[in-house]
Amino acid sequence: MQLVKVGLCAFGMSGKVFHAPFLKEHPGFFMAAIVERSNQKSKTKYPETTIFRSVEEMLQNADITLVVVNTPVQTHFDYVKKALEAGKNVIVEKPFTVDVSAAEQLVQLAKEKDLFLSVYQNRRFDRDYLQVQNILEDGKLGTLKEVEIRFDRFRTEPSAKEHKENPLLKGSGALHDLGSHLIDQATQLFGFPEKLFADVFSMKGKEFANDYFEIILYYKNNLRVRLKSSVFSKEAHYAYILHGDKGSFLQERTDDQESELVSGAIPTYNEEWTKPLTEYDGILNYLNKDFETERILTSSEPGNYMNYYQDIYEHIVFGADLPSPATEIIQNMKIIEAAFESSREEKVIFLNNNI
Template structure:
């Protein structure tokens, strides 16, 4: 098996939880370098990786083929550009960039350099999203008329991360953070909308970046898709709600990969690794082909973020399709930009 050497641009939560464990357990990758500006936290679990004190120094390593840009979003453009100019393939954390213009420039540079550029939309591999996608593909609900995707939390205290909480910094707040996931999933399921309306603000007050958003996306055939997130949600809502001509589907947010990774669990290569669900996590209520109403409790199959890096490996080695290519994610950035404009101007924004 060809071994791909990887450089990790940071070793905060993103590096420790969402990237390094998968790269370590995948036999096709080797973590060759990790940027830690002052610490050496990575040495305990990744003793063979060289610690660099800057991204620029790590990029001088000619053996590194893949660079993971997992620094704060405000630095994504700078670091991705440096990596692309150094001829590296790049995985960049979501959100891709702060603005559409930045995203477009990076896509053009990657094409010019002939290297791969993918955005880490790992929640395409969440069990709850995969279950909702499965129901849509089975078409048992008929034509979908209304859909809602939510990601709620109960976090009434501000984050300690300045780049996420400062309202003066572009890219801070829930819209770029969680919105990047919900928008991506909506576009994957229903395509690019014709227009949208958004309400975005900070429930904690004007001194903090937005922590609430609601986006209504308008589609042809009278379809409406609502995306919503709040940090004042003590009781959980269904994460996915689908209403169609023949019935409804309700899906809980049931994926536990993040929590298990934080607790120290290691992902497995080539097999499911998360704990099985103890009970059902969805409700499907629909009229079947015999005109009979069926109401069944559903249980989602495990998701696995390892599949993202497996697809990255197959793309680099065999030329297979790239997961969440940057050319595709530009659509998400257009929606984020339009949502900000809609909230500011208080009007519907046409996208097509």
């Protein structure tokens, strides 16, 4: 098996949870380098990996062909640009960059260098999202009329992460963070909308970055898709609510890969590694071909973030399609920028000229 040597730009939560375990367990990757500015915490689990004290030092000295930029979003443009200029392919954490202009510059640079640039949209591999995909493909809901996708938390106190909480920093806040996932799922499922209306603000107060958003996406076939997130949600809502002219589907957010990884679970290659559900997590209520109501309790199958890295590997070795290419994610970022404009101007924003 061809071996792809990888460098990881940071070993915080993102590195420890979402990247290093999968790079370690996938037989096609070798994690050759990790940037730790002052510690060497990675040595315990990854003794074979060389530690560098800066991204620049790693790019200059490490024997790698792929770089994972998993630092705060405000640094993404600089580090991705340096990695591309050093001749490395790049995976960058969502939401890619702080604005569309920076993202477009990086896409152009990757094209000029004949390198790939992929955005790590791991929520495409959540069990609950995959179940929604399956339900839509089955067609039992008929023509969709209304959809709601939400990602709520109960975090009433600000975190200690300046890059996420400081409203003066571009790219901070929930819309860039969780919003990048919800927008990506909406566009993956339904394509790009015709227009939108948004409400974006901070429930904790103006001294903090936005922690609440609601976006209504308008589609040409009269479909309405609502995306919503709040940090003042003590009781869980259904994460996905879909209504069509033949039925409805309600899906809970039950993917537990992140929590299992945080607790120390080790993902496995080419097989399921998360715990199976012990209860139902969805409700399908629809009219069958005899126009009789059928109400079914459903259970989603496990998701696997390893599949993202498998797709990356197959792109490198076999020329398969690149997962979540940066050119695609730029369109999602245009929706983020339009949502801010809509909220600021308190008006509907048409996207025909922007997307």
